[in-house]
Amino acid sequence: MCAIAGLTASDDQTALARILQKLAHRGPDHTGIWQDPDGFISLGCARLITTDPDPVAHQPLVSEDGRFVLVFNGYIAGHRRLIDGMAGSGTALRSQSDAELVLHLLACAVSKDNDVAGVLGGLSGQYALAFWDVVEKRLWLARDPLGIKPLYVAWNGEGQGNLAFASELIGLTEFGNHPFDEDIQSNYLAHLFVPAPQTGFAGIELLEPGTVLRWQGGTVTRSKINDPGQVKQRSSGPIDDVRLLVRQSVADAMDVDCSLGCLVSGGFDSAGVSAIACDIARAQGKALPPAFVMGFENSTRDETGAARRLCDHLGQDLCVVPAPETASEIYDALIAGLHGVGAPFANPSLVLMHNLSKRVGQDVRVCLTGDGGDEIFGGYPRYRAAMLYDRYWQYLPSPIRHLLAGLGQRFGSRRINRFLQGGRFDRAGVFGFWNNRCVVPELRARLAGAVDVPVGRKQGNLHDQMMAFDRDITLPGNQLVMADRCGMAFGVEYRPPLLGHDVVQAAAMIPAATHMKDGPKSVWRQVITPYLPDGHLDHPKVGFNPPVAEWLVKLGEYLWGNEDRVLNAIFEQSGLTHDQQKACWQRAKSGDDFDMSLTVWALLVWQVWQTQKPTKIGGEDMAKPVLDRAVAAEIT
Structure with a gap:
């Protein structure tokens, strides 16, 4: 995990050094700067060492022939297997660094005029990177397909001319003049965050997930990395196949040269990941990773009891981190979280994640999470509602649907009422209604068009559109933002094994109806049942939400x-x-x-x-x- 940054048309080391100083919380172990000999670009990296502490792995990395330079933030799953495979074929790298692996693969591809996006599409992991060709004066910027790692790009014009990039918005304070755009409020209220590529500042974009941007002399082209979730569905394969893929993804995320932990709760995404991690650690003869949970004392939302029973069953140490209680504690954590995000961000769990990460950072550098479980295994109630709409509701005459919507207020359940209210509309209308988070009617009327079906999903059924929206828009813009900014504020790299390339692809190939056959996340429940104590899956889901x-x-x-x-x-x-x-x-x-x-x-x-x-x-x-x-x- 690192902070990366760069400036084109710049040989000013002091400017880049100031940028990296502002990003030092992301990479406290080593800072490096490289300058193009002709002054075309300066590249920098502040490194948090999670694999290969040898100085030969420090960044920026330069290829042996001096032609290519890389700065890299993130990790590549199974990188040691790939490095060993290359060594067996006669290609030996200088380190065990996944960044050097990426440098070598991209250098080989570009030298042979092959596609950078194609190379990255064959890798699993979470990353943002910048890759420079010294000879041709070309720059590639890329972000992983699921948007786990961030990369911001600032322009000194309308998408042309020179650019700067950084892992956080605060790293762009040295470049250009980018006023705040008040017009983002509509998108913000509809989503509860500012969705990529918007940032709230004119001329600055958050590179969209899976994007490869190529810059050469002010000319920009873009391409997409293959999305592991964009596959054809097939009938459900054996649960054992999915279990093996998840286990491998967890093992890959655990492959570190530093301290490791797990987040847990009363739910079963993080519980499943933590249980599998403990099983792997035992098989490898290693100490079990400690677990961390947010505690709400004397509250119905407290999940420490379920988390403690889980950890007792697994033999895992558990650290309970108390949730903030006083107004000043809540406010200070909110301000710190917003400063890290660099934009308005209305998920109140940001406050919890900030405090949790502060404590996690005292013990470990890498921490496994259950992020993505709901999105790829069908965990949200809206998905079942969408299936009901697809199968039956849309065929009811419009007057009947409007009549039932009028009765919605009589139901005590907000979910039933929301379903009936949305059920008045056609498919496009119901999609916007159910995914627009603003519930004040007078405000919703101004937010028309703020929420739309993802590109490439217009022809799909409603529940597939819902899952694609959450995976492509909400997950990278919401949960993954919290994990990255809050973790990095305290030198913690959160890793979500359920978002491994092969896991996402396998889950996407299983029809949504199978995922929800016996309730939410039916497939995932079957995958993790052997690892969990009896009764854990029966624990009601509270969610990582404050009061x-x-x-x-x-x-x-x-x-x-x-x-x-x-x-x-x-x-x-x-x-x-x-x-x-x-x-x-x-x-x-x-x-x-x-x-x-x-x-x-x-x-x-x-x-x-x-x-x-x-x-x-x-x-x-x-x-x-x-x-x-x-x-x-x-x-x-």
Whole structure:
């Protein structure tokens, strides 16, 4: 894991050194800079050593003939097997570094005029990289197909001319002049984050997952790396096949030269990964990785009991990290998390992930997670709702669907009500309704078109479109952002084995109906049952969610005081009447409407972000002091 950065048309070492200093939390072990002899580009890397601590593996890496240079952030699954295979064929690398492996493979491909995207499509892992051809003065930037690792690109024009790139937005403060774009609010409210390629700053993009960007003399071309999830479905194969692929992916993620741990909860994505990791460690004669869980004392959302039973069964040490409770603790973690993301980000679990990562970073450098389990194995209730719509609901006459939607408010379940409300529409309409996270009708009306079916999925059925949307848009823009920015703030590399290339491909080949045959994640349940204690799969899912309604009240009072000031601050740019504001606030803070709580939380975060964001990137530092409570009170 590293921070990478670069500037074209630059031989200014001090500028790149300042960028890397701002990214030093991502790579505290070694910093290196390479400059093109003709001044075309400067490349830099701040390295967190997880494999091969030998200095020969430090970056930037230069090929033996001096023609190619690489900076690389991430890891390649099974890299030692690939390196050993090359050695058996007579090609010996200087190190056991996966970055050197990538350098060699790309150098061979470009030397033979082969496609960079094709080479990367044959690798499994999580990465962002920059690859420079000294002779032809060509630069390739690439991001893994699932968007696990980030890469930001800033332009000094409309996508032409010179560029800068960095692993985080804060690394681009030395380049150009990029004002903040207030128009991103619609996308932000609909998604609860700013989806790629948008960043909120004009002229800066977050490279989309699976993109290879080639730059040469100001001319830009783009291509796509093969997506492991874009495969034809077949009838379900043996569960044992999927189990073997998951086991191999976990083993690959554990192949490190540093301390290793696991995140666990009461759910069974992280539990399954942790259980398999313990089984592998025993088979290899190694110490079991310690586990970490977020604890909510005296709360129904606390999952430490289930996590402790799991770890006792596995023989694993468990560290319980207390969730923040006071308004100041919540606020400070929120500000730190937003600073890392560099954009408004309304998943309240960002606060939890920040605090959890702070504790994890004290013990381990690499930590396995269960991220991606819901998206690739069919874990969200919306997927079953989409199947119901595809099979039956869309064939009901429109008047009947509208009649049932009108009855939706009488049902106590928000999920039933949301299904009936969305069921009024045709397929395109229901997709937008169910995936738009803003539930205030007056605001939703302004967000038309903010949520759409991913490109290439327009002709699929609704549940496939839902799963593709979550995997292609929400997963890299939401959960994986939290894991990367919060982990890297404390020198922790989170690895999600369930997003291994072969695992994603195998899961995609199984029909969605099979995944949900006996309830959510039927296939995954069968895969991990042999590893888990009896009854663990029966534990109700709580999710990695804080008490949002309670936090709204605490932060509202902490920042703005009485309720009128809270409403004025949170709903300042909403355009809602006072009565509408009050109705939303009452529903949000009641704790009975989680969707409304999330929407109001998003509005609160937007207002907090307004006090923290830079007016532009370039020419000034993004970093600002944490907003003092007294200053916050003056906002309104």
